[in-house]
Amino acid sequence: xxxxxYQIAFTTLLSYGILFVFGKLRDLFDKxxxxxxxxxxxxxxxxxxxxxxxxxxxxYQRAKDCGGRPIASAxxxxxxxxxxxxxxxxxxxHRTERTTKCLNLGSYNYxxxxxxxxxxxxRVIQSLKQYSVSTCSVRVDGGTTKLHxxxxxxxxxxxxxxxxxxxxxxxxxxxxxxPALISKxxxxxxxxxxxxxxxxGARGSGAAVQVFQHNNPSHLEEVLREQIARxxxxxxxxxxxxxxxxxxxxxxxxxxxxxxxxxxxxxxxxAYTYLDExxxxxxxxxxxxxxxxxxxVDPADVDIMMGTFTKSFGSCGGYIAASKEIIQHLKRxxxxxxxxxxxxPPAVQQVISAIKVILGExxxxxxxxxxxxxxxxxxxxxxxxxxxxFEVLGDNDSPVMPIMIYNPGKIPAFxxxxxxQNLAVVIVAYPAxxxxxxxxxxxxxxxxxxxxxxxxxxxxxxxGDLVGMKYLPxxxxxxxxxxxxxxxxxxxx
Amino acid sequence: MASEIMNATANALxxxxxxxxxxxxxxxxxxxxxxxxVVEVLLVVVILFQLTRKSYKPPKKPLxxxxxxxxxxxxxxxxxxxxxxxxxxxxxxxxxxAAGPHAIVxxxxxxxxxxxxxxxxxGNENITDSCAGALEKYGVGSCGPRGFYGTIxxxxxxxxxIAKFLGTPDSILYSYGISTIFSVIPAFCKKGDIIVADEGxxxxxxxxxxxxxxxxxYFKHNDMKSLxxxxxxxxxxxxxxxxxxxxxxxxxIYQNSGQIAPLDEIVRLKEKxxxxxxxxxxxxxxxxxxxxxxxxxxxxxxxEKIDIITAGMGNALATDGxxxxxxMRVVDHQRLSSSGYVFSASLPPYLASAAxxxxxxxxxxxxxxxxxxxxxxxxLNELSNVPGLVVTSHLLSPIxxxxxxxxxxxxxxxxxxxxxxxxxxxKEDSVLIVTTKRSNLDKCPLPIGLRLFVSxxxxxxxxxxxxxxxxxxxxLVLS
Numbered sequence: 001x002x003x004x005x006y007q008i009a010f011t012t013l014l015s016y017g018i019l020f021v022f023g024k025l026r027d028l029f030d031k032x033x034x035x036x037x038x039x040x041x042x043x044x045x046x047x048x049x050x051x052x053x054x055x056x057x058x059x060y061q062r063a064k065d066c067g068g069r070p071i072a073s074a075x076x077x078x079x080x081x082x083x084x085x086x087x088x089x090x091x092x093x094h095r096t097e098r099t100t101k102c103l104n105l106g107s108y109n110y111x112x113x114x115x116x117x118x119x120x121x122x123r124v125i126q127s128l129k130q131y132s133v134s135t136c137s138v139r140v141d142g143g144t145t146k147l148h149x150x151x152x153x154x155x156x157x158x159x160x161x162x163x164x165x166x167x168x169x170x171x172x173x174x175x176x177x178x179p180a181l182i183s184k185x186x187x188x189x190x191x192x193x194x195x196x197x198x199x200x201g202a203r204g205s206g207a208a209v210q211v212f213q214h215n216n217p218s219h220l221e222e223v224l225r226e227q228i229a230r231x232x233x234x235x236x237x238x239x240x241x242x243x244x245x246x247x248x249x250x251x252x253x254x255x256x257x258x259x260x261x262x263x264x265x266x267x268x269x270x271a272y273t274y275l276d277e278x279x280x281x282x283x284x285x286x287x288x289x290x291x292x293x294x295x296x297v298d299p300a301d302v303d304i305m306m307g308t309f310t311k312s313f314g315s316c317g318g319y320i321a322a323s324k325e326i327i328q329h330l331k332r333x334x335x336x337x338x339x340x341x342x343x344x345p346p347a348v349q350q351v352i353s354a355i356k357v358i359l360g361e362x363x364x365x366x367x368x369x370x371x372x373x374x375x376x377x378x379x380x381x382x383x384x385x386x387x388x389x390f391e392v393l394g395d396n397d398s399p400v401m402p403i404m405i406y407n408p409g410k411i412p413a414f415x416x417x418x419x420x421q422n423l424a425v426v427i428v429a430y431p432a433x434x435x436x437x438x439x440x441x442x443x444x445x446x447x448x449x450x451x452x453x454x455x456x457x458x459x460x461x462x463x464g465d466l467v468g469m470k471y472l473p474x475x476x477x478x479x480x481x482x483x484x485x486x487x488x489x490x491x492x493x
Numbered sequence: 494m495a496s497e498i499m500n501a502t503a504n505a506l507x508x509x510x511x512x513x514x515x516x517x518x519x520x521x522x523x524x525x526x527x528x529x530x531v532v533e534v535l536l537v538v539v540i541l542f543q544l545t546r547k548s549y550k551p552p553k554k555p556l557x558x559x560x561x562x563x564x565x566x567x568x569x570x571x572x573x574x575x576x577x578x579x580x581x582x583x584x585x586x587x588x589x590x591a592a593g594p595h596a597i598v599x600x601x602x603x604x605x606x607x608x609x610x611x612x613x614x615x616g617n618e619n620i621t622d623s624c625a626g627a628l629e630k631y632g633v634g635s636c637g638p639r640g641f642y643g644t645i646x647x648x649x650x651x652x653x654x655i656a657k658f659l660g661t662p663d664s665i666l667y668s669y670g671i672s673t674i675f676s677v678i679p680a681f682c683k684k685g686d687i688i689v690a691d692e693g694x695x696x697x698x699x700x701x702x703x704x705x706x707x708x709x710x711y712f713k714h715n716d717m718k719s720l721x722x723x724x725x726x727x728x729x730x731x732x733x734x735x736x737x738x739x740x741x742x743x744x745x746i747y748q749n750s751g752q753i754a755p756l757d758e759i760v761r762l763k764e765k766x767x768x769x770x771x772x773x774x775x776x777x778x779x780x781x782x783x784x785x786x787x788x789x790x791x792x793x794x795x796x797e798k799i800d801i802i803t804a805g806m807g808n809a810l811a812t813d814g815x816x817x818x819x820x821m822r823v824v825d826h827q828r829l830s831s832s833g834y835v836f837s838a839s840l841p842p843y844l845a846s847a848a849x850x851x852x853x854x855x856x857x858x859x860x861x862x863x864x865x866x867x868x869x870x871x872x873l874n875e876l877s878n879v880p881g882l883v884v885t886s887h888l889l890s891p892i893x894x895x896x897x898x899x900x901x902x903x904x905x906x907x908x909x910x911x912x913x914x915x916x917x918x919x920k921e922d923s924v925l926i927v928t929t930k931r932s933n934l935d936k937c938p939l940p941i942g943l944r945l946f947v948s949x950x951x952x953x954x955x956x957x958x959x960x961x962x963x964x965x966x967x968x969l970v971l972s
C-alpha cells in the first residue's frame with residue numbers, strides 16, 4: 001500500500017503539468033515551422049496522430065536513455081553497461097565501444113542462474129551438440145524431444161501437480177492458454193494489477209472480464225456473489241464457469257498475494273483458480289516451490305498453476321501444471337502447442353539442470369544455499385532501506401522491492417546519478433504504473449554478496465539524499481507510525 | 494320506471510347546460526368566471542395530475558442475502574475440460590537426436606520431413622560453435638525485458654544484420670516466432686481501422702486481428718480478384734479516409750496451403766487504394782529470391798514498398814524468435830507500444846547469435862538455395878501421381894501440401910484417413926511426415942492435408958524413398 005500525501009501529489013501533478021505545457025508549446029512550434037513537411041505519403045492516415053503518442057514524444061523521450069540500456073555481458077550480479085550518447089535530445093541513441101562495470105539491481109536473476117553455472121552450462125552445451133539449436137518444428141509434429149518430456153515430468157514433480165506442459169515463451173503461455181480453456185459464456189475475474197499477458201489472454205478468449213480490487217478477498221467475494229446471482233448480462237443465463245486469475249508475486253508492488261483467503265473464497269463459490277507464479281516459482285518458499293509452499297496452501301487446491309522459467313531458472317519459456325485431463329486437453333487445443341516452434345533444447349536442458357540444483361539432486365546443497373541466500377539478502381536490503389527513510393513496498397521474503405519516487409523530475413535524475421556511481425537500477429513510470437506513482441524497482445539475487453548489497457545501499461542512500469526521495473522518517477517503521485496522523489494521508493491501493 | 498329515469502336524465506342535462514350558461518357570478522382580475530371555465534380548469538388539473546404520475550413499473554426488489562446464498566449454492570459450474578476420449582491420448586513421436594534430414598525417432602532412424610529446416614542449418618558446425626561461445630559468455634536466458642537491462646549487444650548486432658541483409662533501415666527482434674505477428678498487428682491497428690486479410694492466414698495472425706479490435710474483412714484465399722472487389726467495397730463505404738488507417742494482411746507462403754502470394758499484384762492494388770501492407774514472411778525468408786531475401790526479391794518489388802514485414806526465425810534460420818522490419822517510424826513505434834516486446838523477456842542471446850551466424854552462412858553460400866529448389870522440383874515430380882492425393886502447393890514452396898482428392902465429407906474422417914497414412918508411412922517405411930492439426934480456436938476454412946517440409950540437405954535417395962512410400966501407403970489406405 002502506498003502512502004501518498006497531498007503535498008507529494010500536488011508537486012507531482014504540478015511537475016507533470018509543466019511538462020505537459022512545454023510539450024504542447026513544442027508541438028505548436030513544430031506545426032508552425034514544419035507545416036509543409038509530412039512524414040507520411042499522400043492519402044495515408046498517419047500511424048500515430050495527435051495526442052496518441054504525445055506522452056511518448058514529449059515526456060518519455062526526455063528520459064529515454066534510462067530505459068533499454070544495452071549490456072555487454074551476462075546479466076549477473078555485476079554487469080557491463082554499454083555507454084550511449086545522443087546528439088539530438090534522446091531522439092536517437094548511439095552506441096560506443098566503452099562499457100562501465102555496474103552492480104546489477106535490475107535483472108530478474110533471483111537464484112543466480114543468469115551467467116554460466118558450473119553444473120548447468122556443461123550440460124547445456126552437450127545438449128546443444130546433441131539436439132542442435134532448434135527443432136524447427138512444432139511440438140505435435142516433430143518437435144518433441146526426450147528433453148521436453150523429461151522437463152514436463154520434472155516440472156510436474158517440482159510444483160506438486162500430476163502433469164505439466166511447457167512452452168517457449170512465458171508471455172505466449174498466458175495469451176494462448178486462457179482462450180483454450182475459457183470461451184464465450186464464461187466469466188474471468190482477475191486482480192486489478194494483473195500482468196499484460198493475462199489481460200491479453202482474457203481479452204482474446206471472448207469471455208466477460210470482471211476485475212476485483214487488488215489482493216482483497218472480501219471484494220472478490222462480493223464480486224463473485226453478485227455475478228453468480230445475476231448471471232450473464234442481457235441474456236439472464238447463469239455463467240458456464242468462472243475463473244479467478246491471481247499472481248504469486250506482483251512484480252510492480254513486490255507483494256505476495258493473500259492466497260489462503262482467496263482460495264477459501266473460490267472453493268466456497270465453486271470458482272476455478274489460475275495462479276501465475278512468474279516471479280515466485282523458485283524464489284520463495286523453503287525449497288523454492290513458490291507461494292503455495294510459503295503460505296501453506298496445498299497445490300492440489302489450485303486448479304491451474306502457471307509459471308515462467310525466465311526469472312529464477314535463468315532460461316526462457318513458461319509452463320502450465322494441472323491435472324492430467326486438463327493437460328491432455330491443452331495438448332490437443334492450445335495454439336501455442338500446435339503452431340509454435342518448440343522450445344529450444346539447450347534452454348530446456350538449462351531448466352532441467354537448474355531444477356535439479358534447487359532440489360539438491362545434483363549431489364550438492366547449492367540449491368538450498370541459494371534459496372537461503374536470496375531470502376536473507378532480500379530481508380536485509382529491505383530493512384536497511386526502510387531504516388534509511390525510503391518508502392519501500394512489498395512483503396518480507398519477496399525479492400522484488402519497489403522504492404517510490406513519484407515526481408517525474410526525480411525519475412531520470414535517480415537513474416542517471418546511480419549509473420554514474422556504477423549502480424544499475426530500473427525505473428518504472430506511466431503507463432506500467434499509475435501516473436502519480438512512479439518508482440524504482442530493485443530485484444535482489446542470490447548471486448549478490450553482502451559487500452555488494454552494502455555498496456548498493458550506500459549509493460542509493462547518497463543519491464536518495466541528493467534527489468530528495470527519503471519521504472519517510474529515518475529509523476524502523478513501527479516507532480514512527482503514530483506521527484503520520486499529523487499529515488493528511490490518502491491511501492491508494 | 495323508464496320515463497322516470499328519462500326525466501331524471503333530462504333534468505340533469507338541463508342543470509348542466511344551465512351551469513354552462515349561468516350568468517357571470519364573479520369577476521376575477523378582469524376575467525369573467527363563467528360556469529364552463531370551472532369545468533375546464535378542473536379538467537386541466539386532472540390532466541396535469543395524470544401526467545405527473547409515474548408510469549406503472551413492477552417494483553424492483555434487490556435480492557436479499559439469503560436469496561443470493563441460495564443461488565450460489567445451486568449454481569453448478571461446467572467442468573474445465575470436456576471428457577478425454579481414447580484417441581486424444583495419442584502422443585507425438587519423440588526425437589532422440591537433432592531434427593536434421595535423418596533423425597532418430599522412438600529408437601529408429603527415420604527420414605525427417607517434419608522440420609522446416611529449409612537450408613539444412615540444423616547441426617551446422619559454425620552455428621553450433623557460435624552458440625557455444627555465446628552460452629559460455631552470456632548464460633542461457635537474458636533475465637529481463639528489453640527495457641530493463643535485457644538488451645544485450647548480440648540483440649543489437651542481430652537487428653542491424655537483418656536490416657542490412659534485407660535493405661531496410663532497422664529491425665526489431667521478438668522472443669518467440671508466433672508472438673511476433675500477434676504483437677505487431679495490435680500495435681498498429683486500433684479500433685476503427687480497417688483490415689483486409691486473406692481467409693487462409695494461420696492462427697497467430699487471426700489472434701492478432703482479433704486483439705486489434707479493428708474491422709476485419711476477409712477475401713478468398715490468394716484470389717486477387719476477390720481482393721480487388723473487397724478493397725473496392727471497403728473504400729467506397731469508408732467515411733473519413735484521412736483518419737482511418739487501412740491495412741492488407743497476407744502471408745508470403747501460406748502455411749495452411751503452400752500457396753505463394755502474388756506480391757506485385759498486391760502492391761499495385763495497395764497503391765491504387767492507399768492501403769499499407771503487413772506481410773508475414775516466416776516461411777519465405779531465406780527461401781525465395783536469388784539470394785534468399787524473401788518474396789520482395791522474388792517478385793522484383795523494391796523493399797520500401799512493403800510497409801511492415803514480419804517473420805519467425807524458427808524455419809530457414811534454424812533458430813527461434815522472430816523479427817519485424819520496415820521504415821524507421823514503424824520500428825521505433827513498436828519499441829514502446831508492442832506488448833510482446835515491452836512486457837516479455839528478450840530473446841536468449843545464444844539464439845540471436847545463431848541468427849547472425851545463419852544469415853552470414855546464407856550470404857556466403859547462396860548455392861544452398863538452388864539445392865533447395867532442385868529438391869522441391871524432384872519431390873513434386875515424384876508426387877504428381879499419388880493415388881487419392883493431389884498436390885496443391887506452389888511449385889516453389891518448400892512446404893509441399895497434399896490434400897485428399899475426394900473428401901469424405903466430414904473433417905473427422907478426413908483426419909482419420911490422413912493420420913493413418915502418416916502413421917503407416919512412419920511405422921513401415923521410416924519416413925516422418927505430418928498432417929495439419931487444427932486447434933478448435935482456429936477459424937481457417939481451408940482443407941486439411943499432409944505436409945512435407947523439404948530441406949536443402951535432403952539427398953535424392955531420401956526424396957525418392959518418401960515419394961515411393963507415400964504412393965504405396967496411399968493406395969492401400971485410400972482405395
